Amino acid sequence: MRHRSRLALLLGPSLLLVGVFFAALAGVLASSFLAPDGTLTFRSYAAVFGDEYYVRALLRSLWIACYATAISFVLGYPIAYMMSRGSRRFATIATLALAIQFFSIYVIKMYGWMLVLGNNGIINRALLATGLADAPVKLMYNEFGVAVGLIASALPLMVFPINAVLQNVSRRYEEAALGLGASRWRVLLAVTLPLSAPGILSGIVLTFVFCFTAYLTPALLGGGFYKMIGNVIYDQAVGRFNYSLAAAAAAATLAISLVVIVSINSFGQRLLGARAR
Amino acid sequence: MMQRRPAFGDQVHVVFGAVAAAVLFLITMPLIITVFTAFNATSQTVFPPNGWSLRWFSNIFRQREFIDAFWLSTALAFASGALSMLLGTLGAVVLTRASFRGREWIDGLLMSPLIVPQVIIGLAFLIFYVKLKSWSQFLDLLLLHTLLTLPYATRVVRASLARINPRLEEAAIGLGASAAASFVRITLPQARSGLFVAFFFSFVTSFDNFTATAFLASKGATLPVEIFFYIDSQLDPTVSAVATLLMAGTTLFVLVVDRLVGVQRVT
Numbered sequence: 084m085r086h087r088s089r090l091a092l093l094l095g096p097s098l099l100l101v102g103v104f105f106a107a108l109a110g111v112l113a114s115s116f117l118a119p120d121g122t123l124t125f126r127s128y129a130a131v132f133g134d135e136y137y138v139r140a141l142l143r144s145l146w147i148a149c150y151a152t153a154i155s156f157v158l159g160y161p162i163a164y165m166m167s168r169g170s171r172r173f174a175t176i177a178t179l180a181l182a183i184q185f186f187s188i189y190v191i192k193m194y195g196w197m198l199v200l201g202n203n204g205i206i207n208r209a210l211l212a213t214g215l216a217d218a219p220v221k222l223m224y225n226e227f228g229v230a231v232g233l234i235a236s237a238l239p240l241m242v243f244p245i246n247a248v249l250q251n252v253s254r255r256y257e258e259a260a261l262g263l264g265a266s267r268w269r270v271l272l273a274v275t276l277p278l279s280a281p282g283i284l285s286g287i288v289l290t291f292v293f294c295f296t297a298y299l300t301p302a303l304l305g306g307g308f309y310k311m312i313g314n315v316i317y318d319q320a321v322g323r324f325n326y327s328l329a330a331a332a333a334a335a336t337l338a339i340s341l342v343v344i345v346s347i348n349s350f351g352q353r354l355l356g357a358r359a360r
Numbered sequence: 361m362m363q364r365r366p367a368f369g370d371q372v373h374v375v376f377g378a379v380a381a382a383v384l385f386l387i388t389m390p391l392i393i394t395v396f397t398a399f400n401a402t403s404q405t406v407f408p409p410n411g412w413s414l415r416w417f418s419n420i421f422r423q424r425e426f427i428d429a430f431w432l433s434t435a436l437a438f439a440s441g442a443l444s445m446l447l448g449t450l451g452a453v454v455l456t457r458a459s460f461r462g463r464e465w466i467d468g469l470l471m472s473p474l475i476v477p478q479v480i481i482g483l484a485f486l487i488f489y490v491k492l493k494s495w496s497q498f499l500d501l502l503l504l505h506t507l508l509t510l511p512y513a514t515r516v517v518r519a520s521l522a523r524i525n526p527r528l529e530e531a532a533i534g535l536g537a538s539a540a541a542s543f544v545r546i547t548l549p550q551a552r553s554g555l556f557v558a559f560f561f562s563f564v565t566s567f568d569n570f571t572a573t574a575f576l577a578s579k580g581a582t583l584p585v586e587i588f589f590y591i592d593s594q595l596d597p598t599v600s601a602v603a604t605l606l607m608a609g610t611t612l613f614v615l616v617v618d619r620l621v622g623v624q625r626v627t
Contacts (some may be wrong), residue, residue, distance in 0.1 A: 195390025296477035
């Protein structure tokens with residue numbers, strides 16, 4: 084018993100830190116509900132949901148997060164698949180490329196995309212040089228640029244969980260299906276894809292939340308022309324010291340994220356449970 | 361035992377291989393271009409470079425804020441990495457060695473900073489420091505970064521402790537060593553590479569962090585925040601040069617870590 088209480092002591096510093104974190108989160112909730120004179124009010128929420136500007140930012144963020152997640156899945160699944168099912172050389176190259184992404188600084192990655200997508204970027208210079216365009220095509224400071232940046236930076240979040248699951252799925256199942264006469268595509272759709280469902284679900288959750296709450300990507304590649312809810316929260320809190328409005332927007336963002344996480348997870352549980360039966 | 365690889369004529373492999381290779385190339389290309397643009401001769405940040413020069417590298421050292429930010433980021437990453445490694449080890453010991461009710465619950469609590477979006481963590485700490493009291497920018501950021509890196513450190517050390525046979529430690533205690541001494545002398549040396557990976561992971565995470573940090577530091581800030589403000593105001597190749605130096609530094613760092621513990625264990 085004494086041994087146990089001494090062990091609990093070791094957790095103390097970590098729990099204290101997490102306690103501060105939860106106190107800070109509670110502070111966000113409190114600021115969103117408290118008027119300057121300390122009374123309970125829903126004014127900040129009314130301000131967020133009553134203003135088309137904020138509602139649009141929320142809907143815009145939801146929309147771009149949905150399709151960026153879908154595209155990340157379509158582009159990321161083949162990478163995860165090839166890392167576990169492809170040649171060893173491919174696995175090495177893919178691991179290296181993803182490690183470069185992982186170790187590169189997020190700001191620098193987005194800066195790199197600005198050099199690719201900008202008016203003076205490599206794509207526009209190529210278009211102008213080959214005569215395919217007479218004037219630079221607008222590829223950033225709009226939704227397209229933000230979407231590209233989000234997908235590129237979220238891709239590892241999609242690939243890593245799927246790869247982790249696929250590495251542990253025995254290839255015997257796929258070989259058995261092939262042996263029974265299924266085509267390669269049918270094996271993929273009927274065997275490999277369902278077996279990787281747990282990884283796909285966590286990849287989707289991670290990617291969606293990352294995209295939905297992004298700040299840096301829309302700030303640089305949107306350039307103020309495409310504002311997501313993260314930008315609204317930052318502008319209100321840091322630019323205008325309007326903490327209660329920022330807090331209400333943040334609480335709404337967190338609530339929406341949680342609803343999405345829970346519904347994806349319960350949908351996934353039902354899907355997996357249905358198959359187990 | 362070698363796993364039998366499917367035949368190359370497999371359509372799925374051809375299509376997926378092509379998609380995967382194209383996507384990996386596309387996400388790596390901006391970084392390669394960034395390096396090339398650092399050597400531009402004029403203030404246009406373009407690829408291919410319009411002539412070659414090293415002037416943007418020397419320009420970095422005329423930008424006081426980049427140098428200061430680099431040292432702030434390094435100190436912060438080092439301090440929060442060390443702190444996370446220490447707290448993470450203490451926490452991991454309890455989570456692997458003791459069984460008590462609510463252990464998974466505590467594990468969930470410790471992992472919670474990974475689940476909450478960065479903008480919300482940033483805002484929470486901003487309001488927290490505004491309402492209470494800010495100590496100094498460094499300590500404010502240290503608390504934030506330790507919280508952000510602690511989940512990784514705890515998880516990594518926990519995984520490495522789980523692989524160690526607790527019998528050895530019990531044997532040392534049976535032979536008369538104190539519990540603390542047997543942990544430090546027997547278990548800790550075996551978990552050495554795990555501790556190192558925890559520190560390394562925390563260091564990188566802290567050094568890279570932008571979003572939560574940006575809420576606390578707008579001027580005289582960490583390197584990523586400083587780079588952000590520079591990009592926001594001008595687009596000469598100085599940032600490309602900074603990026604190139606950072607990438608070279610990171611590569612060196614990864615190679616050293618690879619020699620020490622093997623990079624497979626990190627990613």
